[in-house]
Amino acid sequence: MSLSQKLDTWYTDYGRTLPWRGISDPYRIWLSEIILQQTRIEQGRDYYHRFVEAFPTVADLAAASEDQVLRLWQGLGYYSRARNLHVAAQYIMNECGGVFPSDYQGVLKLKGVGRYTAAAIVSFAFRLPYPVIDGNVYRFISRLYGIVTPIATDAAYSEFESLLLKKIDRLRPDRFNAALMDFGSLQCKPVPDCSQCPFADECIALKTGRVALLPVKAAKAKPKERWFYYFHLRWTVNGVEHTLVEQRQGKDIWRGLYQFPLMETDKELTDKQLPVEAARFAKEEFHLSSFRFLLSPPFRHQLTHRTIHALFLEAELPSGTAPATEKYRAIPSSEIKNIPVSRLIDRYLQTL
Ligand code: SF4
Structure with a gap:
């Protein structure tokens, strides 16, 4: 079975139900992705509901004052995310005729949107085949294929992206990406139970005793x-x-x-x-x-x-x-x- 087929089977049994899953409104998907950067799902869920209620459409967000947006964001940290959301909403209203961009390059132009977020938005909202690569995906894929490149750099993103572009389900990239993220988060955890894993027979890290050593992380600067x-x-x-x-x-x-x-x-x-x-x-x-x-x-x-x-x-x-x-x-x-x-x-x- 291919990576995509195995993930699909696993996702049917264990995939998460989340308020921003299974929808195709790019505005709400974008909101959820920005909120979830650096934020746990449980905390993010509350903020997502708060934002959708206060600003149901991109036009509502664009029309709000920066103080209103920051006030609603309070407690989430990384406030540049909120300021960027606000600026990007105004950009969509003023430069894109109020229509959310529907292609990868267009989404990348939004302030605060990087490659990961753009891939998430276009795959979930428009079913375009761009793989998402977050920390959980890095962990799972580096172990499965025994990749030792230090993660979370531009070069690593490109390497993992070109590998996953060959594996992504082109008919249902939204489902493939959701399954990939959930698998990394729920099954291939930092300390995983490999005996329950559908990839145990092919996982390079497991075969070579390197589960605890992967992914390789770049050294962090002291705060x-x-x-x-x-x-x-x-x-x-x-x-x-x-x-x-x-x-x-x-x-x-x-x-x-x-x-x-x-x-x-x-x-x-x-x-x-x-x-x-x-x-x-x-x-x-x-x-x-x-x-x-x-x-x-x-x-x-x-x-x-x-x-x-x-x-x-x-x-x-x-x-x-x-x-x-x-x-x-x-x-x-x-x-x-x-x-x-x-x-x-x-x-x-x-x-x-
Ligand atoms: S066998 Fe273990 S390390 Fe390998 S993919 Fe599965 S859970 Fe992750």
């Missing part, structure tokens, strides 16, 4: 460490508590999300240095001549390439104080739950 000191200022105006926020700009993480005024350092400040640096920052940024604060417990926030160490400096200012500047916006404290913030800020807010 960069950063120290964030947030200024959580509070004061009342006409009996309403206010606080100060800013929107993150530039090419850094969390662009477009809101935060308390931030002082960042490249190493941890000592107990002696912190009050001095905080007073200097408060004077320069908010024109406060003296600054007394309480410290939150430390927060550690892990991102793929960065470790963030954060402390929140909490300060009550005299009533009527208005430390807002062009850079910082004063808002009623109760409104912070309505604006998009990072998961780190959200974790802190939940402790208050």
Whole structure:
């Protein structure tokens, strides 16, 4: 039996039922694929439903504000995915006459869509024979054929793609791809039970005792460490508590999300240095001549390439104080739950 036939039989018995499977709406398939990058299926499922409900069509997504999109995305991380979704939806409305592109090259032009996502969209929505290659597929295929090329590079993608182009079911590439992904995820797991595997008699890794050694992964860079000191200022105006926020700009993480005024350092400040640096920052940024604060417990926030160490400096200012500047916006404290913030800020807010 061919790879495609064996996968098909396995998929009939064990394939997953997912809300974005068995549909042909490219917009919803695209949404699901972007959400599922770097996100577990269970968590992704909730966000998928949320997005489809808030923005049932690409036109609805394009018409939303960036704040609305980021707010809905909050908690998923990798916010560039949400910003790219929004930009691409506007591109479809403005440049493609509101019609989702139906060919691989056209889909690849959408911001935030790479080869894997384009293959998933055109195979699931339009049944075009492009194989999908995610981490689970790399693992399964490298073991089955004994491939030792380090994965997750452009060269590896091309190598696996040309192999799978010869194997894909050209009549049902959607089903072949779904089966391939599910097989890698559910059967050929990092520590698999090979005794239950329909490929056990031909799997090179199993035959040569290299199941635990494949796939070969490229060495990872050590995460960069950063120290964030947030200024959580509070004061009342006409009996309403206010606080100060800013929107993150530039090419850094969390662009477009809101935060308390931030002082960042490249190493941890000592107990002696912190009050001095905080007073200097408060004077320069908010024109406060003296600054007394309480410290939150430390927060550690892990991102793929960065470790963030954060402390929140909490300060009550005299009533009527208005430390807002062009850079910082004063808002009623109760409104912070309505604006998009990072998961780190959200974790802190939940402790208050
Ligand atoms: S025999 Fe084991 S390692 Fe090989 S494909 Fe099956 S589950 Fe994966």
